[in-house]
Amino acid sequence: MADENENEKMDNENQKPEKMFTLKKWNAVAMWSWDVECDTCAICRVQVMDACLRCQAESKKDSYGKQDCVVVWGECNHSFHYCCMSLWVKQNNRCPLCQQEWSIQRMGK
Amino acid sequence: MSTPARRRLMRDFKRLQEDPPTGVSGAPTDNNIMIWNAVIFGPHDTPFEDGTFKLTIEFTEEYPNKPPTVRFVSHMFHPNVYADGGICLDILQNRWSPTYDVSAILTSIQSLLSDPNPNSPANSMAAQLYKENRREYEKRVKACVEQSFID
Numbered sequence: 264m265a266d267e268n269e270n271e272k273m274d275n276e277n278q279k280p281e282k283m284f285t286l287k288k289w290n291a292v293a294m295w296s297w298d299v300e301c302d303t304c305a306i307c308r309v310q311v312m313d314a315c316l317r318c319q320a321e322s323k324k325d326s327y328g329k330q331d332c333v334v335v336w337g338e339c340n341h342s343f344h345y346c347c348m349s350l351w352v353k354q355n356n357r358c359p360l361c362q363q364e365w366s367i368q369r370m371g372k
Numbered sequence: 373m374s375t376p377a378r379r380r381l382m383r384d385f386k387r388l389q390e391d392p393p394t395g396v397s398g399a400p401t402d403n404n405i406m407i408w409n410a411v412i413f414g415p416h417d418t419p420f421e422d423g424t425f426k427l428t429i430e431f432t433e434e435y436p437n438k439p440p441t442v443r444f445v446s447h448m449f450h451p452n453v454y455a456d457g458g459i460c461l462d463i464l465q466n467r468w469s470p471t472y473d474v475s476a477i478l479t480s481i482q483s484l485l486s487d488p489n490p491n492s493p494a495n496s497m498a499a500q501l502y503k504e505n506r507r508e509y510e511k512r513v514k515a516c517v518e519q520s521f522i523d
């Protein structure tokens with residue numbers, strides 16, 4: 264009996280590292296929400312997954328406008344609404360966040 | 373009529389209210405969201421301390437792709453502020469980025485008060501005194517601070 268109790272104690276102790284692991288997971292959650300923050304278009308301040316301010320102001324029907332307004336990623340990995348960025352690069356072909364020369368890596372949703 | 377520039381300014385205002393930077397405040401005028409009134413409090417440990425400096429900010433429909441025109445209404449004695457209140461600050465001219473908002477503009481101007489750039493002077497007298505006679509510079513700035521209470 265005494266031995267079994269001893270074993271249980273050992274088990275409990277073995278669980279401690281697992282708790283440490285849970286804490287690490289908490290960190291990961293915080294990182295994730297930070298990423299979401301970065302998904303806001305820094306030019307118009309609307310989430311890149313939503314239509315940009317210009318499309319919101321101009322679109323006759325919301326759902327239709329949303330399909331047209333795509334996201335563009337630069338080589339620097341910064342993303343913006345294509346609408347917002349195409350207006351800006353006309354006057355200055357640099358990423359407004361990191362000042363690197365702007366070149367499109369990909370476009371889409 | 374709600375244009376993209378006006379919508380963006382509504383967002384700027386919301387952010388300024390929800391997350392107010394220390395030492396600055398601003399709001400659109402009652403009948404026109406394209407014209408704002410703002411106040412910058414003189415930063416601590418600078419000769420501008422205790423001053424309340426008023427500014428106007430005028431936006432165009434091209435905002436945020438074009439910077440607004442920012443002007444001190446209060447009389448200023450600063451190497452980078454023109455006699456008419458206009459401000460010589462790179463981010464309001466050639467280094468403008470459409471990612472800036474009112475909050476960023478006001479905090480940049482506030483830090484310009486702490487760190488003047490005497491090498492691109494808008495007020496050559498202020499720039500010269502700042503470089504060569506700091507005591508006299510501070511005396512002239514303090515006079516502005518006192519005047520800002522009356523304005």
Ligand SMILES: [Zn+2]
Nearest residue numbers: 304307344347
């Ligand atoms: Zn956008």
Ligand SMILES: [Zn+2]
Nearest residue numbers: 315318332346
């Ligand atoms: Zn759009």
Ligand SMILES: [Zn+2]
Nearest residue numbers: 339341358361
């Ligand atoms: Zn970038």
